[in-house]
Amino acid sequence: MDFDLSEDQRLIRDAVRDLCTKEFAPHAERWDREAIVPRDAVTTLAEHGFLGMAIPEEWGGVGYDTRTVAMVIEEIARVSAALAIMISVHNSVGAVPVLRFGNDEQKRRFLPRLVSRELSAFSISEPGAGSDAGQLQATAVRRDGNYLLNGSKNWVTNGEQAGLYLVFARTDKSAGNRGVSAFIVERGAPGLIVGRAEDKMGLRGSDTVSLSFHDLQVPVENRLGAEGDGFRIALGALDVGRIGVAAQSLGVMTAAFAEAVKYAQQREAFGQPLAKIQAIQFKLAEMERRIQCARLLIQRAAWLKDSGQPFAREAAMAKLYGSEAATWVTHQAIQVHGGYGYVKEYAVERYYRDARVMEIYEGTSEIQRLVIARSLLKDGV
Ligand SMILES: Cc1cc2nc3c(=O)[nH]c(=O)nc-3n(C[C@H](O)[C@H](O)[C@H](O)COP(=O)(O)OP(=O)(O)OC[C@H]3O[C@@H](n4cnc5c(N)ncnc54)[C@H](O)[C@@H]3O)c2cc1C
Structure with a gap:
């Protein structure tokens, strides 16, 4: 494993950092306040190729490896975690499953739209099926050349803006996890109802909606993989997605850490800068330690994936560690700011709210521990 960035990666990092500083950073606080990331921001990212990060050039993408994708997500999350989750979900659990499990016709139909x-x-979660996603109740019944989908979903990130939805529904009620299939549903399809956005604690610029299906007709050609492959497709997508959540966590905590260091050097108490006080130094040291540990776990998971090795356990560890580190680091960043950390004038307040959900979506911390434990008990330490 080589920890240095390649020349290409350095150029990409500098370009995305520059873009984020100029185009997104000035608006991130307003996006949070107004609870919307405007379409323009996504268009700007699309123009730079960031909607097709993991899609090979032959399908119109830019074909980055996993480490580079994680690096871009981290950079975006440093200025706006809301924009970062939109792009992370789109790339890792939206577009990649189409590339990985789609047939050539599906790739030809959908990938150019997704990358451009x-x-x-x-959309797998339902009101009654979150961590235990295998309990999902939405049904898909085959009728002639279509499936008729009925049921409801919730917590759908990008649900308001998306052009395509990867939806999981039950094609066989008696077959447990093997009775779930995956479908590509197009925006505007008759029978698809998009609910209103949730009023969230953090990531407020990113929309999270419920969906309901009322005899929603999905052509058989839009089924991804074979009937019964859905659960396997979902788990495979989430393994990739977890590296993305870890990268979001890294970006948010890095931003909070930078603010904490700056503030500690400026603010004086007891006749000296906070940064001279050992109790504050210990906090900063511990923040740095956790940030570096998170980075290493992300790099390891990404490297395993890019070198074609199993990476699910390492992705779960990167997500678990990174998200818990992010809530801890952002919490401490507020502590370093004292009362000023508790008001919206200082960005650490937003970082703290944004970080919290990273321990919840794409599998809670408890579920990551289960994934890690099952893997090591099955495959060995
Ligand atoms: C902002 C946001 C965005 C989201 N985006 C998406 C999305 O795009 N698509 C999508 O499909 N879903 C999405 N989700 C849903 C998310 O993945 C679920 O919220 C998550 O998986 C947890 O499910 P739940 O909320 O039903 O909690 P529950 O499953 O009810 O869990 C409640 C608590 O019990 C614990 N628990 C449950 N089972 C166990 C167990 N066996 N052992 C130990 N502890 C357990 C959990 O860890 C948690 O602490 C999103 C959620 C949020 C908040």
Whole structure:
């Protein structure tokens, strides 16, 4: 494993950092306040190729490896975690499953749209099925050349803006996880109802909606993989997505850490800068330690994936560690700011709210521990 960035990666990092600083950073606080990331921001990212990060050039993407994708997500999350989750979901659990499990016709129909302009969404959670996603109740019944989908979904990131939804529904009620299939649903399809956005604690610029299906007709050609492959497709997508959540966590905590260091050097108490006080130094040291540990776990998971090795356990560890580190680091960043950390004038307040959900979506911390434990008990330590 080589920790240095390649020349290409350095150029990409500098370009995305420059873009984020100039185009997104000035608006991130307003996006949070107004609870919307405007379409223009997504268009700007699309123009730079960031909607097709993991899609090979032959399908119109830019074909980055996983480490580079994680690096871009981290950079975006440093200025706006809301925009970062939109792009992370789109790339890792929206577009990648189409590349990985789609047939050539599906790739030809959908990938050019996904890499050039349309956001995608991943919809498995339901009101009664979150961590235990295998309990999902939405049904898909085959009728002639279509499936008729009925049921409801919730917590769909990008659900308001998406052009395509990757939806999981039950094609066989008696077959447990093997009775779930995956479908590509197009925005505007009759029978698809998009609910209103949730009023969230953080990531407020990113929309999270419910969906309901009322005899929603999905052509058989839009089924991804074979009937019964859906659960396997979802789990495979989430393994990739978890590296993305870890990268979001890294970006948010890095931003909070930078603010904490700056503030500690400026603010004086007891006749000296906070940064001279050992109790504050210990906090900063511990923040740095956790940030570096998170980065290493992300790099390891990404490297395993890019070198074709199993990476699910490492992706779960990167997500678990990174998200818990992000809530801890952002919490401490507020502590370093004292009362000023508790008001919206200082960005650490937003970072703290944004970080919290990273321990929840794409599998809670408890579920990551289960994934890690099952893997090591099955495959060995
Ligand atoms: C902002 C946001 C965006 C989201 N985006 C998406 C999306 O794009 N697509 C999508 O499909 N879903 C999405 N989700 C849903 C998310 O993945 C679920 O919220 C998550 O998986 C947890 O499910 P739940 O909320 O039903 O909690 P529950 O499953 O009810 O869990 C409640 C608590 O019990 C714990 N628990 C449950 N089972 C176990 C167990 N066996 N052992 C130990 N502890 C357990 C959980 O860890 C948690 O602490 C999103 C959620 C949020 C908040």
